[in-house]
Amino acid sequence: MFIPEGFSFGAIASGIKKKGFDLGLIYAEKPALGVGVFTTNLVKAAPVLLGQEVLTRNNKFRAIIVNxxxxxxxxxxxxLLDAKEISSYLAQKLNCSPEEILPASTGVIGERLPKEKIIKAIPSLIEKLSPERxxxxxxxxxxxxxxxxxxxxQIEISGVKINILGIAKGAGMIAPNMATMLAFLLTDISLPQERLAKILKAVVNKTFNRITVDGDTSTNDTVYLMxxxxxxxxxxxxxxxxEKALYEVCYELASFIVKDGEGATKLVKISVTNAKSEEKALxxxxxxxxxxxxxxxLxxxxxxxxxxLAAMGRAGVNFDPNKVDIYVNKIKIVENGLxxxxxxxxxxxxxxxxxxxxxxxxxxxxxxxxxxxTCDLSYDYVKINAEYRT
Amino acid sequence: MFIPEGFSFGAIASGIKKKGFDLGLIYAEKPALGVGVFTTNLVKAAPVLLGQEVLTRNNKFRAIIVNxxxxxxxxxxxxLLDAKEISSYLAQKLNCSPEEILPASTGVIGERLPKEKIIKAIPSLIEKLSPERxxxxxxxxxxxxxxxxxxxxQIEISGVKINILGIAKGAGMIAPNMATMLAFLLTDISLPQERLAKILKAVVNKTFNRITVDGDTSTNDTVYLMxxxxxxxxxxxxxxxxEKALYEVCYELASFIVKDGEGATKLVKISVTNAKSEEKALxxxxxxxxxxxxxxxLxxxxxxxxxxLAAMGRAGVNFDPNKVDIYVNKIKIVENGLxxxxxxxxxxxxxxxxxxxxxxxxxxxxxxxxxxxTCDLSYDYVKINAEYRT
Known part of the structure; x- marks a missing residue:
């Protein structure tokens, strides 16, 4: 792995989940440029609202905290107050402003954060920070x-080695426009913020916005690039x-998410070619x-x-079914609609x-x-998602 | 059951399926007014194309043939030629015009009809015709x-008893706008054709177009009313x-289809109330x-x-999540979004x-x-739909 210079990582089991790490921290030694892309769901989680808020007021950040x-x-x-309180406490411990903290959360909807557990764990979490973690x-x-x-x-530009690291999560509620997906992209490149934001948007649109596990879009989707x-x-x-290297990192992470689709046993690329427009093909x-x-x-x-063919016919796109060829890998199974x-x-x-x-x-x-x-739909998808929460 | 006067029914095992009845006939003693509503899928099956064609040229019919x-x-x-040939043969045996026959088919996509088997079975099928079948x-x-x-x-209008009978099929590929669903509605009422067509459209829109099993829309959906x-x-x-009685018949059939949704164990009515428009609620x-x-x-x-709430948020409808109440039957589980x-x-x-x-x-x-x-999504849905066709 190529670790961009200037970042360190920490993780701890704070007790939100019954076991295992459930609180993670990315720390930037010096203020780092930050940009973000968020869920299109009208129902937005508190950390999404807070993340959007700090990004409108600030462009340099010191940390990303995720539970x-x-x-x-x-x-x-x-x-929202819970999320703010956690950011404030972390900022105080890191000697920065709460507006230099980018938040993210993922898990069950509709339950309050166990704020005290998180705050209690923060000092130990900070102690664990290391570029290797x-x-x-x-x-x-x-x-x-x-x-x-x-x-x-890692890419080399004018003799300088530049690193890009991406870390993501997501397996269910993955759909058009990001779904329950978190991705954190780090680089040591130096670029103006507006350029960074433009590149991130373009890359997300071609990668994380082109994956689906179940067609559902989460309230918490977030991609941060620092x-x-x-x-x-x-x-x-x-x-x-x-941009090409960032695209490759994001495509790889997006593939991982679909491959890890809840219950999935297949990773399948659906390509529509020779269409009248990219929008129609998509x-x-x-x-x-x-x-x-x-x-x-599948x-x-x-x-x-x-x-x-039946799915294509209800896509709301005009086409001539009698001209369609269909292939599985290189094997042609349909020619001119037959x-x-x-x-x-x-x-x-x-x-x-x-x-x-x-x-x-x-x-x-x-x-x-x-x-x-996309991925296939198996018995295990139903099993994972049908189990009663408690 | 209330059987409208003037119709008789037949069924036979013609050998399209490995066993059981696979060919059905509805016969009208005298030419009966006919109207139809069809799939919105761009990919339309041959019987849909033929049904649409004869309905533009003719308004009285003698038979519906379904396999x-x-x-x-x-x-x-x-x-398309297969479907036309079957209609022609049937018309000849019934002493009517091929344009007085309404066709429908349901089953595997992409395979030719075993036309000879069907034609061979038609004379015996006609012999079986009876109002009881x-x-x-x-x-x-x-x-x-x-x-x-x-x-x-059965309804009574000005002292006259009028009968409505509806027969439907459908369990999978059921989605917005009818899906793999066939429904045949028969009545002995006397009404002008344009009125009949208008009533059918309104009723289908409020019943068969409001059910979903899997979100897929079939190439074969057809509702005929004679x-x-x-x-x-x-x-x-x-x-x-x-219209009210026809609505009740269609609502009952639509409920049967969802109840029989592939692998379904629950029939669930999702109601959205107090919305700014019916379109948004829908x-x-x-x-x-x-x-x-x-x-x-479910x-x-x-x-x-x-x-x-997450599904509502991606519906493309603006609303205030902080005002939403949610009930399961009469039990309130969410108040003002919490x-x-x-x-x-x-x-x-x-x-x-x-x-x-x-x-x-x-x-x-x-x-x-x-x-x-709608219905729930169970292991059996996956089982029914994942099995290899052969």
């Missing part, structure tokens, strides 16, 4: 996640190198990616292309036995394309 | 349905009596009704109201153990309301 086990969502004014931090933000999600890249600026400012022409890919009949067919390893036959379907079935594969829809109508990452 | 086991969808020009007909149109779906009403006109023409003022009810997290919580009998407490949640949990219950969302913002019928 798992409790989303602090649907907790009203009291929940990023894995502990990744574990502290997990909820139903089966594995911690970390990705990094840049310590410890490496010299890069020139505008080198921006694409940085809308269609998204509808297929969210169809329960498609997702159960679980059944069944190249049931009628379900793909099935090619059992032999190819059997070959496609074998491709679908793999843990990763792609479904490609060729509309043969234009020059645009888009993709969505 | 299960094969949808005749995504079969191109050849599939409506139950056999109901069985012949079943696919993954667990039980036949029949509802009827009126034999054997009872004297009713006056305009009595129309509401007829959009919100629909989003909740289709949320996988909500549907798995299966888990868990009054997990955070999931209801949870009321464990005691009420436990009571709500007991209500959710029942096979039928309602979730009511009170927005406290206006005077409009709307509902959606």
């Amino acid at each position: 798992s086990g409790c989303a602090n969502a649907c907790t009203g004014e009291a929940g 990023y894995q502990d931090f990744a574990k502290a933000i997990m909820t139903t996640d089966a594995f911690p999600k970390i990705a990094s890249r 840049a310590s600026g410890q490496k010299k400012e890069v020139e505008k022409k080198d921006m694409t190198t940085f 809308k269609m890919a998204k509808t297929i990616a969210n169809s329960l009949l498609v997702k159960t067919a 679980f059944g390893e069944d190249p049931n292309w009628g379900r793909f 099935g090619i036959g059992k032999e190819n379907e059997n070959k496609a079935h074998l491709e679908m036995k793999k843990p990763n594969f792609s479904i490609t829809i060729d509309l043969k109508e234009g020059d645009y394309k888009a993709y969505y990452l | 299960s086991g094969c949808a005749n969808a995504c079969t191109g020009e050849a599939g 409506y139950q056999d007909f109901a069985k012949a149109i079943m696919t993954t349905d667990a039980f036949p779906k029949i509802a009827s009403r 009126a034999s006109g054997q009872k004297k023409e009713v006056e305009k003022k009595d129309m509401t009596t007829f 959009k919100m009810a629909k989003t909740i009704a289709n949320s996988l997290l909500v549907k798995t919580a 299966f888990g009998e868990d009054p997990n109201w955070g999931r209801f 949870g009321i407490g464990k005691e009420n949640e436990n009571k709500a949990h007991l209500e959710m153990k029942k096979p039928n219950f309602s979730i009511t969302i009170d927005l406290k913002e206006g005077d409009y309301k709307a509902y959606y019928l």
